[in-house]
Amino acid sequence: MKKVIILCLLVVLALSSVSFSAPKKIRIGLSMDTLKEERWQKDRDIFVAEAKKLGADVLVQAANSDDALQVSQCENLLSQGIDVLVIIPHNAEAVAPVVDSAKKSKVPVIAYDRLIKGCDLDLYISFDNEKVGYLQAEYITKLVPTGTYAYIGGAPTDNNAYMFKAGAMKVLDPLIKAGKIKLAYDQFTNDWKPEVAQANMENCLTKLNNKIDAVIAANDGTAGGVIQALIEQKLAGKVPVSGQDADLAACQRIVEGTQAMTVYKPIKVIATEAAKAAVALAQKKTVQANLTIDNGKKKVPFLALTPIAVDKNNMYSVIIKDGFHKLEDVYRNVPKSQWPK
Numbered sequence: 001m002k003k004v005i006i007l008c009l010l011v012v013l014a015l016s017s018v019s020f021s022a023p024k025k026i027r028i029g030l031s032m033d034t035l036k037e038e039r040w041q042k043d044r045d046i047f048v049a050e051a052k053k054l055g056a057d058v059l060v061q062a063a064n065s066d067d068a069l070q071v072s073q074c075e076n077l078l079s080q081g082i083d084v085l086v087i088i089p090h091n092a093e094a095v096a097p098v099v100d101s102a103k104k105s106k107v108p109v110i111a112y113d114r115l116i117k118g119c120d121l122d123l124y125i126s127f128d129n130e131k132v133g134y135l136q137a138e139y140i141t142k143l144v145p146t147g148t149y150a151y152i153g154g155a156p157t158d159n160n161a162y163m164f165k166a167g168a169m170k171v172l173d174p175l176i177k178a179g180k181i182k183l184a185y186d187q188f189t190n191d192w193k194p195e196v197a198q199a200n201m202e203n204c205l206t207k208l209n210n211k212i213d214a215v216i217a218a219n220d221g222t223a224g225g226v227i228q229a230l231i232e233q234k235l236a237g238k239v240p241v242s243g244q245d246a247d248l249a250a251c252q253r254i255v256e257g258t259q260a261m262t263v264y265k266p267i268k269v270i271a272t273e274a275a276k277a278a279v280a281l282a283q284k285k286t287v288q289a290n291l292t293i294d295n296g297k298k299k300v301p302f303l304a305l306t307p308i309a310v311d312k313n314n315m316y317s318v319i320i321k322d323g324f325h326k327l328e329d330v331y332r333n334v335p336k337s338q339w340p341k
Contacts, residue, residue: 026056029077033090046271067094083282092159133167136242147213150185197225220250
């Protein structure tokens with residue numbers, strides 16, 4: 001009888017250990033276009049930290065802007081049994097087959113900051129990218145309401161580049177039609193490379209015999225290339241240039257006077273919200289989006305966040321106070337007497 005009781009107790013304990021065992025830890029695959037730019041390193045670090053807070057592990061892969069490598073890395077992440085896949089695509093269309101493959105395996109997919117086209121995407125999280133372009137053009141046209149303009153866009157493989165330009169043209173088109181502005185040079189920048197942007201700007205200056213009044217550059221990397229070309233012609237600081245991402249080098253150029261503005265997209269916000277969304281989708285929960293966007297196959301739920309225009313006047317209140325960069329780093333090359341108090 002005693003043996004039977006002991007045996008029953010052992011069975012009960014065994015069943016209890018099964019019933020109350022810890023739930024399986026969520027595994028998130030994060031496929032990144034590149035980690036060569038400062039901005040994306042921040043995204044990764046904040047995303048991983050937030051996911052860990054929520055009890056999830058993140059497997060990170062970076063493709064160095066190589067489409068075939070990114071597809072291969074995504075397939076590898078899926079083979080490791082991830083619960084959700086988050087992709088920052090290099091090419092808006094090249095990774096689409098991976099999304100459909102993931103869906104067949106019942107793994108939800110989030111496009112992070114860049115839309116993936118022509119596939120059954122679960123969620124797109126980004127800033128209002130047309131608004132980014134609008135803010136760039138709005139700021140520059142207030143500085144230079146008439147004159148000759150150049151537009152130095154982003155990568156033609158990145159859907160965001162077209163959205164930034166569409167937003168900018170909402171400001172520029174009426175001024176062009178009114179004869180106030182002439183868009184004399186308009187060129188995309190392969191892979192967002194600053195050296196390509198510099199070459200484009202050098203071509204622009206040659207074509208226009210240095211007669212340029214303003215430049216709308218799609219991000220801070222392209223702005224850096226543009227400004228290098230302007231420096232060579234002793235035009236830096238005389239020709240206003242826009243940017244985006246609030247890279248440290250760009251923030252330094254703004255307070256030093258060679259770049260007019262940048263658009264800050266609070267990385268902490270997008271990375272944190274993306275991590276929360278990834279965990280929610282892995283748990284089969286619904287993520288509330290505030291918009292939808294057509295990716296060519298379906299209306300994708302779009303969690304759209306708000307960007308902020310930044311110049312030297314609100315650099316401290318927006319960038320420094322948010323902890324994105326340190327005061328001493330941004331104002332490093334500015335006399336201390338000119339530092340904000």
